Amino acid sequence: MKKTLIICFLMLIFSTSFAQEKNAPERVRTYDVQHIKMNINIDWDKKMILGNVETKIVPLADNFSEFEVDAVAFKINFITDRNGNRLKYDYDDKKITVILDKSYTPSDTIIYTVDYNCVPQSGLYFVYPQELTPNYKKQIWTQGEGEDNRYWIPIYDYPNDKCTSEMYVTTDLNLQTLSNGYLESQTPAGSDKYTAHWVQDKPHSTYLIMLGVGDYDIIQDAYNDIPIQSYVYPDRLADGMYSFRNTKEMVKAFSEKYGVMYPWAKFSQITVTDFIYGGMENTSAVVLNERAYYSPEIEKDYSAEGLISHELGHQWWGDLTTCRNWNEMWLNESFATFSDALWSEVKYGRDEYDYQILRNGDNALRVDATTGRYPIWAGYGSVGTNIYDKGSVIINTFRYILGDKFFPSLKTFLTDNGYKNVESQDLVNAINKTWNSDPNLDQPPSDFKWMFDQWIWKAGQPEFDVNYSYDAANKLVVLNVKQTQKEDSLTPVFRTPMDIRIKSEDENKIEKINISQREEQFKISFNSAPDFVEFDYGNNILDKSKIDRSVGDIYNQILQSENAIDRIMAIRELPDKPFDRMITDVLYNVLTNDKFYGVRNEAASALGKLKRVAVADILMKGYDIQTHPKVKREILKALSNYKDEKVLKFVLRKIKDEKDDYIVSDGLDALVKLAEPGDLYGYVKPFMHRESHRNVVMGSVADALKSANKVKSDERIKAYFKEIGFGVSVPSRLRADVLRGLRPFAKDEDVKSLAKKYIDFNARFVKSELIALLGESKDKSMIDFLTEIKKNTSDERIKKNLSDAIKKLNGEK
The missing domain is CATH 2.60.40.1730 (tricorn interacting facor f3 domain)
Structure with missing residues (x-):
């Protein structure tokens, strides 16, 4: 199952649909x-x-x-x-x-x-x-x-x-x-x-x-x-x-x-x-x-x-081989999400694949920080938490560790388990079988269960503090690595290989180290002081790293890295460094010249994090020379961090006649942070009925008006939300989004009457919003109405919506 189109909304629905008790037992046949x-x-x-x-x-x-x-x-x-x-x-x-x-x-x-x-x-x-x-x-x-x-x-x-x-x-x-x-x-x-x-x-x-x-x-x-x-x-x-x-x-x-x-x-x-x-x-x-x-x-x-x-x-992944219980659902969804990235690599190249894996990793870290820490294997919480993005990133890590045995291991798994139900141990067995059957193996048989122990059955990710020095006398790069994550029953001290790239004008070296302790030191021979040392070359490991190195070291990595992912990882370090003009010069150079749009995106994002008014001028200067709309959109997002009159006017000017729906949508989103709430209605009014692909423009209009209404209730906003929410032939996703914006007006008789009239709307996500509106109405006469509907409802999700609304009307939490 895929949630890309409406990722946050669907993650919520999917997680709710599969919410289960810790260690929910497999159904006994x-x-x-x-x-x-x-x-x-x-x-x-x-x-x-x-x-x-x-x-x-x-x-x-x-x-x-x-x-x-x-x-x-x-x-x-x-x-x-x-x-x-x-x-x-x-x-x-x-x-x-x-x-x-x-x-x-x-x-x-x-x-x-x-x-x-x-x-x-x-x-x-x-x-x-x-x-x-x-x-x-x-x-x-x-x-x-x-x-x-x-x-x-x-x-x-089942x-x-x-x-x-x-x-x-x-x-x-x-x-x-x-x-x-x-x-x-x-x-x-x-x-x-x-x-x-x-x-x-x-x-x-x-x-x-x-x-x-x-x-x-x-x-x-x-x-x-x-x-x-x-x-x-x-x-x-x-x-x-x-x-x-x-x-x-x-x-x-x-x-x-x-x-x-x-x-x-x-x-x-x-x-x-x-x-x-x-x-x-x-x-x-x-x-x-x-x-x-x-x-x-x-x-x-x-x-x-x-x-x-x-x-x-x-x-x-899911049909030929199928998880034997929902706790093992990562074997379906993580590999399907990985397949999406793999197609990007096949069709569009390694930079596209790496960037997709990176963004999946960003989502995984965000979920870990906001939703809670759960393993990919779902026996300790909601099935939907980590089985998509994080799972795909960990499969990429397995690909790195297994090297040229990765795809043969997958073939073994699919061949041995085709048309069967599977669990994680079956994949361990397939990897071990493939690795150990190599006739050229010159070492004792390996067991790769350790990868699953820490990355599938446990949770979190390594957090590294890293620094290095150069020992000129002994011609050594001395790398100090410390894992700083809190160790507990779910999060271990991690064991992982890691590629380290060391580069100078005359020498280029990629050294694989093996990390397994809380604190370790690695000494790597190198003939001269390096231009840069890159920790996790290729971004193969999901981690949170603090790397103590000079800005010059970072610049060199940006300028000398052949692969987009390595330029990106260096760019991401710059906003945390003490500000100087050279940082903005380097980032502007990347923004205007890098061949890969994803690197230019990251440069725009980094400039947005510097939060100095003069940087806004650099972003605006770089906007018009962009040929890729995603970079323009990232610049608009970055500019939203600079609440300034000239930035506001710039964004309004750029979206006024823009034909690209997605640029307009992101520009409207930027206005929420740039404009005063009382002015938002006037700014978004020209776009209130603009048709767009996937209704992204009207969706951003709705978000802006919701934000404005939180500050001060506005009858004009209510009228717009009623017009769209109860309008004819309005796409259901947009309708549901707009109905959510009517909740502050749920006590009004006209809103209650309309919500009650259309309560049998034939789309689950719209019906859920109509029920929620009545639940917010504070009108206890709605309790009997909702209770009667509940009696005739078999859909458990709608039943829960009804129960929640009735509880709210009864003053229960």
């Missing part, structure tokens, strides 16, 4: 699911699924006389055995307990069928026009992860089992269908419907079962006879062809890099309306948020390739 055959009929008028699902299972122990099946809020018509005989069952609206006619053993195969109907509130979503969304077209999409397929299919709904599956889905003739595996047939079903038969003939976990239905054009491609299909809206065909143009090349790249050919019958991806995440990696049939569409004009600002490559990477 009593039977093995072997095959599921689903017959799905769609009643569009009632938003109902009419289902008949046959499942083949094998008991895992003797005396097997009853078993549980997950199914939420179903109307069960009957359950039968393989011969059509009715079976008894108990049902509590969440689980069916099927009572068999006798006791069975593991030598028996049991086939049972559940005939039912349901109106799903989760797992399967109907998209359709409502009063505020008359532009919506009929659509169905599903989201099974974490355990939500139980809302529309009676199944064993990842630690795999089975084959097939689906017969009957729908309107004018609509396309998509499900897992290959399309076996399409047959008429009356005068205006047809039945599509999809077959997934290789085992996968049940949360990966999917269904998509809607009006689509299908872009066809292939790699090695593997069909590649992109389901796109007919009116977005050109954008779809551009957005998904590199999918074939991605399939080729990952097949080659991971050493295992793409493992499924086809690769399909389908864009849908109001998807709750960025994407979902259902086996061979990925669902993508419709914000994946983009055009060449904005590609320097935004691309969906990260999303597409992430979900494609999951076809190996």
Whole structure:
């Protein structure tokens, strides 16, 4: 699953969805699911699924006389055995307990069928026009992860089992269908419907079962006879062809890099309306948020390739091999996030890969400092905390440590564990097997469990204090390294190799040291005093380092480093040094001349941290000569640290006629820090209805107005938020964002009335905001209204929203 498109918002949702108690136990299986055959009929008028699902299972122990099946809020018509005989069952609206006619053993195969109907509130979503969304077209999409397929299919709904599956889905003739595996047939079903038969003939976990239905054009491609299909809206065909143009090349790249050919019958991806995440990696049939569409004009600002490559990477990491419980979910998500970076390397070069890993590391350090310290393995906290960005950075560290054994180790893991459920130890075993099977190994067998002990099962990262000196008499660089992080049960003293680069005019040396103690000294032979010594050459280790060295040393690293990442790491040291004019000169030189946009970004960011008024002039001087919009945007962010009238006027002037949506958006964000709150409304007014890609401009307008309203309530802001929040054909993400801004006005009768009127809005994140508005209203008469809704709600997330709102109305914390 991917959260790139709306990273902070989705991290919150995902973490909430998978919140669990410490060391949540793995679900114990009593039977093995072997095959599921689903017959799905769609009643569009009632938003109902009419289902008949046959499942083949094998008991895992003797005396097997009853078993549980997950199914939420179903109307069960009957359950039968393989011969059509009715079976008894108990049902509590969440689980069916099927009572068999006798006791069975593991030598028996049991086939049972559940005939039912349901109106799903989760797992399967109907998209359709409502009063505020008359532009919506009929659509169905599903989201099974974490355990939500139980809302529309009676199944064993936990990842630690795999089975084959097939689906017969009957729908309107004018609509396309998509499900897992290959399309076996399409047959008429009356005068205006047809039945599509999809077959997934290789085992996968049940949360990966999917269904998509809607009006689509299908872009066809292939790699090695593997069909590649992109389901796109007919009116977005050109954008779809551009957005998904590199999918074939991605399939080729990952097949080659991971050493295992793409493992499924086809690769399909389908864009849908109001998807709750960025994407979902259902086996061979990925669902993508419709914000994946983009055009060449904005590609320097935004691309969906990260999303597409992430979900494609999951076809190996998450689908071919699947975490056996949610604590092991990093094996799915960290490798998919790494796949995104790996694609950047394959397509755009090592600098792009390094910069992506660096920014993932920045996010990991930010989470560690703000959310709390948790391992990547999720047995000690929320599953969503570190499995994405930090996990990808640690995989990069494994790549550095294992060297040319890294990708062969991944191939061993995928080959040995294909179509199975896995845990972290399986990856340890694969690495050890690969490393120790090398016939040229001239040392005792190695065990790489130590990498997992400190980086996967424990938490935090090393924090280094580093200094060096040159011993001219003995021609040695003397490097002193101290780990300063607090050692406790979760955070160890780390053991890690580290590359040290030492460079002079006549000599260039890369020395690998091995750090393992709290304090250590390393002596490295070098013939003359170096121009610079670089600690962690290549940025292979996630750490927080304080390096005591001269500004001249840093300058030399910036000027003499061939790779962008090494110039960036030196630039990041400069804001902490005592200010002098040479720092600004060097940073301006980088800002205007470095060939890689990421280095120029970092120079702009560093200038923004110097916080001297004269530096603002340097940033403004550098703005107009930039050709990459991301650098212009970074300059605007940096300028927001300089609250000065001339800076404010500069930003207003630059965004006034700017055509680039993302530059305008970042400029509006800068105004929040540069302008007086009372002036913000007037400054953002020209942009209040500007359409933009992913609605980034109106989103920034909303953020600015929220900030202004915190200082002083403004009826003009309320009117704007009402207009957008309850407007017709407003994109749901923007609507939800704006509704959040109405919370300070939640007590007003007009806001309450509108929130109550549209409480059944058909998008979860919008409905959540409407519930929150009523919860903030301080109107106790809303308690009965919300309580009644809660009685008829099966979606646990919406139930929690309702409970929180009711508690707030009751004055509870």
